[in-house]
Amino acid sequence: MSTIISLIIIHCLAHTGYRRAGLVLCNGENEYPAADITDAQLQTLKADPRLKVSTKEQQLPAREIDAGKALQNQTPLDDVVLGLTFAQAVAKLDPHNKDHFTSSGKPQCDALGELMQKPVSAAERDAMWQDYQTQATAEADAPEQTAEQAAEQGAESEQELAQEQEDAQ
Structure with a gap:
């Protein structure tokens, strides 16, 4: 079925x-x-x-439907979307839940693995967490864009996306 x-x-x-x-x-x-x-x-x-x-x-x-139902029946992570990226998984975790974050503030490997649908070792988690933190700091330090700059960047990105799609064909 x-x-x-x-x-x-x-x-x-x-x-x-x-x-x-x-x-x-x-x-x-x-x-x-x-x-x-x-x-x-x-x-x-x-x-x-x-x-x-x-x-x-x-x-x-x-089998994927059954796996999704099994995940939904678990209490701490009951609104799981299968196969999340690291950033998406971190966003789903509750920073006040000790099952989601360590006492040092890093995401728990088991909670990440559940959301990302793959095992996550402490070393992998640490490397991804460092990258995540570095990017968050850089974004916080970046100056705010005006609406005009954002629209300009969006138009450039649209052109890049169109070129990528054209190249893929």
């Missing part, structure tokens, strides 16, 4: 960690079940020049 689900595909032209409509996005393609995105969020995402939003239907085999 399989099920068809609708997905919202958000191609983010901005940096990993870019936030819009209550979502933390990674640079590149981000997939979310359509049922998890409200109409207001969708309008906000579509209005952002740094984002390209599309939809697709995906057929899930029964």
